[in-house]
Amino acid sequence: MIPMPRPIFQKYVAPIRAEDYPIGTVAESGVLLSGSADWRRERPVFNADLCTGCLKCYLACPDGAVVREGKKVVLDERFCKGCGICAVECRLKAIRMAAERE
Amino acid sequence: MSGSSKTPISPRSLPEEEFFIGHKACAGCGGSLAVRLALKVTGPRSLVAVPAGCMSAVGFLYPQMSFSCNAIISTFAGTASMLSGMAAGARALGWRDVKVVGFAGDGGTADIGLQALSGAIDRRERILYICYDNEGYMNTGVQKSGLTPPGARTTTTPVGSTMRGSSGPKKNMFEIVAANGIAYAATASVGYPQDYLDKVARAASVDGTAYIQVLSPCPTGWGVPSHETTRIAREAVDCGLWVLGEYADGKHILNRDPGTFAPAAEHLRTQGRFKHLTDEDVARVERDRDEQWKKIRDHWLR
Numbered sequence: 001m002i003p004m005p006r007p008i009f010q011k012y013v014a015p016i017r018a019e020d021y022p023i024g025t026v027a028e029s030g031v032l033l034s035g036s037a038d039w040r041r042e043r044p045v046f047n048a049d050l051c052t053g054c055l056k057c058y059l060a061c062p063d064g065a066v067v068r069e070g071k072k073v074v075l076d077e078r079f080c081k082g083c084g085i086c087a088v089e090c091r092l093k094a095i096r097m098a099a100e101r102e
Numbered sequence: 103m104s105g106s107s108k109t110p111i112s113p114r115s116l117p118e119e120e121f122f123i124g125h126k127a128c129a130g131c132g133g134s135l136a137v138r139l140a141l142k143v144t145g146p147r148s149l150v151a152v153p154a155g156c157m158s159a160v161g162f163l164y165p166q167m168s169f170s171c172n173a174i175i176s177t178f179a180g181t182a183s184m185l186s187g188m189a190a191g192a193r194a195l196g197w198r199d200v201k202v203v204g205f206a207g208d209g210g211t212a213d214i215g216l217q218a219l220s221g222a223i224d225r226r227e228r229i230l231y232i233c234y235d236n237e238g239y240m241n242t243g244v245q246k247s248g249l250t251p252p253g254a255r256t257t258t259t260p261v262g263s264t265m266r267g268s269s270g271p272k273k274n275m276f277e278i279v280a281a282n283g284i285a286y287a288a289t290a291s292v293g294y295p296q297d298y299l300d301k302v303a304r305a306a307s308v309d310g311t312a313y314i315q316v317l318s319p320c321p322t323g324w325g326v327p328s329h330e331t332t333r334i335a336r337e338a339v340d341c342g343l344w345v346l347g348e349y350a351d352g353k354h355i356l357n358r359d360p361g362t363f364a365p366a367a368e369h370l371r372t373q374g375r376f377k378h379l380t381d382e383d384v385a386r387v388e389r390d391r392d393e394q395w396k397k398i399r400d401h402w403l404r
């Protein structure tokens with residue numbers, strides 16, 4: 001479970017009147033927000049046993065895809081582009097990059 | 103310094119909300135990390151201006167907007183003037199708890215946006231200007247800017263028989279804003295996020311204009327794998343090629359002295375833009391670095 005609050009995604013409905021135009025973060029229009037990003041060829045796998053919750057990966061993720069949960073972190077797959085920075089930053093090797101389609 | 107706090111920001115105390123999310127920056131984009139981290143500090147009541155450049159191109163894909171705080175695109179040259187207007191607007195509305203913050207690339211800062219920034223500093227606008235320095239005009243396809251370092255290959259400074267990458271020096275924006283008499287300025291690196299977060303916090307509480315220049319590698323333009331962004335940004339500091347400093351109350355402060363520098367040759371040549379550098383080229387880079395560090399070590403406070 002992703003802890004809240006996260007951005008609120010609104011369903012995009014084609015506007016008819018000016019006030020129908022969406023304000024704020026909206027889903028649907030892009031690949032990134034609909035399920036796992038199409039850009040990703042690899043995805044980080046977190047080993048909670050090795051993670052000490054130092055949050056180095058959290059501070060290094062350009063996409064806000066690493067989410068704090070309790071003392072550890074979890075991945076918000078919707079936003080991960082598979083850049084692999086988190087795996088480089090983790091000194092304890094608690095993050096490994098795995099092929100997206102294994 | 104200027105009444106701002108020196109208590110470090112704890113990563114756990116940062117808000118859970120993401121204020122820059124779902125953007126379409128390339129995987130591993132350092133600029134987007136710089137924006138994301140800064141907004142974690144300045145928070146939901148940030149009023150953001152972003153000029154033409156990658157961060158506006160990837161952040162405002164209407165109707166899928168990536169900023170969950172107030173944000174607007176400014177003209178390419180007008181980041182600091184738009185921030186000034188936003189600060190005036192907030193004053194007029196009696197909004198006292200907002201942070202007015204801009205994110206501009208190096209081209210938008212050191213070249214076309216310089217006069218607006220200088221004017222804002224002169225008027226002592228209470229704004230925070232963050233330059234995410236990826237050392238080139240990336241959004242238009244990697245052209246040389248005033249902050250492109252010597253030797254770097256860009257599409258306008260190619261490597262061939264008559265040209266060997268960018269020839270001029272990198273403009274010293276940090277000294278330029280200091281010479282303008284700015285209230286607070288700092289250099290940072292996305293490879294040292296704690297240092298960067300602390301500087302954003304300090305800058306946001308300064309009574310006057312604040313400027314932060316944060317080294318933000320661009321995997322696409324630099325020719326490095328996407329997972330290298332933060333490591334390269336850290337290594338640049340460890341090699342002495344990027345200085346972590348501050349300017350406050352009229353004084354220069356050195357935040358980190360690596361002592362002996364990590365070897366520059368390997369750091370440079372793992373980047374596609376520097377692959378062509380000869381041993382002689384690298385020696386020149388190291389000579390320039392050592393000269394700069396001599397001045398810093400002699401004159402800056404620790």
Ligand SMILES: Cc1ncc(C[n+]2csc(CCOP(=O)(O)OP(=O)(O)O)c2C)c(N)n1
Nearest residue numbers: 154155156178207208209210238239240241
């Ligand atoms: C007045 C004006 N000139 C040129 C452009 C075209 N343009 C858009 S983005 C860009 C490059 C921006 O480079 P930089 O400021 O370094 O930011 P980056 O793309 O690296 O994030 C240029 C030249 C423009 N939008 N407006």
Ligand code: SF4
Nearest residue numbers: 127128131156320322
């Ligand atoms: S081109 Fe560079 S600066 Fe622009 S989004 Fe991609 S990685 Fe970021």
